Amino acid sequence: MLADKVGKQLGRPTYSLTGWLVTKFLKWHNGILEQNAVKLSNIQPVDTVLELGHGPGLGLQAASKLLTGPKGKLLGVDYSVYMHQMASELMKEQIAKGRVILHCCDLAAMPIAENSVDKVFHCNCYYFWPDLNAGASAIHRVMKPGGIMVTTLNLDSVIKAASMKILSGENWRPEVYMEALQSSGFKDVQMKSKRDKFVTFQAIFATAVK
Ligand SMILES: C[S@@+](CC[C@H](N)C(=O)[O-])C[C@H]1O[C@@H](n2cnc3c(N)ncnc32)[C@H](O)[C@@H]1O
Numbered sequence: 468m469l470a471d472k473v474g475k476q477l478g479r480p481t482y483s484l485t486g487w488l489v490t491k492f493l494k495w496h497n498g499i500l501e502q503n504a505v506k507l508s509n510i511q512p513v514d515t516v517l518e519l520g521h522g523p524g525l526g527l528q529a530a531s532k533l534l535t536g537p538k539g540k541l542l543g544v545d546y547s548v549y550m551h552q553m554a555s556e557l558m559k560e561q562i563a564k565g566r567v568i569l570h571c572c573d574l575a576a577m578p579i580a581e582n583s584v585d586k587v588f589h590c591n592c593y594y595f596w597p598d599l600n601a602g603a604s605a606i607h608r609v610m611k612p613g614g615i616m617v618t619t620l621n622l623d624s625v626i627k628a629a630s631m632k633i634l635s636g637e638n639w640r641p642e643v644y645m646e647a648l649q650s651s652g653f654k655d656v657q658m659k660s661k662r663d664k665f666v667t668f669q670a671i672f673a674t675a676v677k
Pocket residue numbers: 477478479480493494497500501519520521522523544545546547550572573574575589590591592595596
């Protein structure tokens with residue numbers, strides 16, 4: 468019961484006591500994963516970068532600091548109204564300058580042009596997608612040929628969350644997501660273990676082929 472409630476809030480935080488607590492947890496626990504997803508995406512100043520399921524916005528903040536070129540652009544997609552509003556507040560100056568655009572919608576329906584994004588990153592997000600093939604295809608559609616997708620996760624924590632029934636089904640398994648990436652047109656799909664500030668985490672990389 469509680470596990471189900473927490474799982475639902477992690478998957479789509481709402482304005483509620485549990486949603487507020489979950490958001491505190493995301494900010495406290497996931498900064499390292501967000502910063503490393505940005506770092507591993509090898510963002511160039513003129514890139515167009517997309518974060519999926521940005522939550523409170525820590526990754527957006529880190530990525531926007533690297534997009535210093537005149538054409539550098541940052542996009543974000545999250546279907547939680549609560550997270551969209553929190554991240555919009557955090558990024559309001561960049562949004563006002565037109566350098567950041569946040570969409571409050573399901574990633575399967577993101578209003579982003581085909582072949583327009585150089586780098587896509589996401590953290591702690593794919594486990595909540597009901598259909599990983601649809602999710603991977605939606606990412607592939609918006610990416611430029613040769614574009615890089617990076618997702619970071621703490622596999623130990625994910626396994627624990629699945630054993631506690633906070634995550635349901637099998638979509639949390641990295642190999643299931645990696646298979647979906649491969650069958651949606653990505654190549655060089657691989658997972659590597661990394662370490663930062665005494666934290667071990669995993670990063671999945673994929674290159675869009677068109
Ligand atoms: C566990 S939170 C992670 C937030 C942040 N990336 C972090 O690591 O702290 C998952 C986020 O992904 C969003 N999300 C999950 N599935 C989504 C979907 N299909 N489309 C858009 N956003 C989604 C949720 O609303 C939530 O904000």
